[in-house]
Amino acid sequence: MRITKRISLVIVLLIITYALYTLISTGYFxxxxxQFKGTIVKKIPLPGAEDITISYLDSFALISSTKRLIYPPTQEEQGGLYFMDLKGKSFSTKHLTESYNKPFAPHGISMIKKDSVYTIMAVNHTTKRHSIEVFRFDGQQISHVKSLTDPSMISPNDLVLIDNNRFYFTNDHGYTEGVGKFLEEYGGLSVSNVIYYDGKTFKEVANGIAYANGINFDPKRKLLFVASPRGFLIKVYNVRKNGSLDFIEDISCNTGVDNIEIDQYGNLWSGAHPNLLRFKAYAKGKKDTAPSEIIKIKYAGKNNYKVEKVYVEDGSIMSGSSVATSFGNLVITGNVMDDEFLILEKLD
Structure with a gap:
């Protein structure tokens, strides 16, 4: 009887320890x-602007928008890619992919310019498959080039182009259902990864990541940055010529970092979820709001970085912030499920 009681006590203590770990590590407390030193310039009526990236060469923003009811989805969703001119202050949006008549629910996006033409890639989720859709954009018209699929696309989240043909993408889960998925989301099981496409084949180049999410590449420093919201950190890698990665360090962010954007000065920007459990409930439709946070990171090399909180709020203005990028004094933000996104102006 005593042994049974001891075993029961150990089990209870393990459950309590696991529950406390989950609550603490997800920002529940x-x-x-x-917090924000600035003003809201405009609210843009575009649903689920989950990812936003900027062309500093031509002063426009590309926006990935999908009308989401819950996340992850349980039925076919429809969205599109949008163009927003940043030269003026009207911030009007133009639907670029309106004529693309196949199921299209874009998630992470990336673009790169060569010879006056942009290559745009978008992670696409449908009820039948995951894919990466490739587009050609000449500044006026967009055309679909091809769809890329591969068994390595287990749960693709975001991607970044290295050139017109090569890119990296993240799988935010190693498991898509069952106990494995539960342990990833609540226990911090680190089994998601980064895949590299060299123009011909897909290859895993990094693994052991807790919910690999946003990804971006700094071509000047040959550095790849990968967000791990479940770990509250951004992983830094050196990129070799053959596409393989050398791990450098983890940047501790103290918040659930989502997408990563890099401004013209090399600073990292991220929309983030300071309370992952609250965001999970919000994404499932069980809560009306979830807090938002925007951070800026000045990264000067190993063990030399500074994380700045730019915007923090409880979700009453914008819930579930997923991306942020700067353009002059403007901070353009995006989110997973709101019906609009915000353009902010910093005062300092």
């Missing part, structure tokens, strides 16, 4: 205090 964090107090959200609204």
């Amino acid at each position: 964090r107090t959200i205090e609204n």
Whole structure:
């Protein structure tokens, strides 16, 4: 009887320890205090602007928009890619992929310019498959080039182009159902990865990541940055010529970093989820709001970085922030499920 009681006590203690670990590691006990030195310039009525990237060469933003009811989806969703001119202050959006008549629910996006033409890639989720859709954009018209699929696309989230043909993408899960998925989301099981496409074949180049999410590449420094929201960190890798990666370090962000954008000065920007459990409930439709956070990271090399909180709020203005990028004094933000996104202006 004593042995049975001891075993039961150990089990209870393990359950309590696991529950406390989950709550602490997901930011459940964090107090959200609204913080922003600036103003809201405009609210843009575009649903689920989950990823946004900027062309500093031509002063426009590319926006990935999908009308989401819950996340992850349980039925076919429809979205598109949108163009927003940043030269003026109207911030009007233009639907680029309106004529693309196949199921299209874009998630992560990336673009690169060569010879006055942009190659655009978007992670696409449909009820039948995951794919990466490739587009050609000449500044006026967009055309679909091809669809890429591969068994390595287990749960693709975001991608970044290295050139017109080569790119990296993240799988945010190693498991898509069952106990494995549960342990990834609540226990922090680190089994997601990064896949490299060299123009011909797909190859895993990094693994052991807790919910690999946003990804971006700094061509000047040959560095790849991968967000791990479940780990509250951004992983830094050196990129070799053959596409393989050398791990450098983890940047501790103290928040659930989502997409990563890099401005013209080399600073990293990320929309983030300071309370992952609250965001999970919001994404499932069980809560009306989820807190948002935007951070800026000045990265000067190993063990030399500074994380700045730019915007923090409880979700009453914008819930579930997933991306942020700067353009002058403007901070353009995006989110997973809101019906609009925000353009902010910093005062300092």
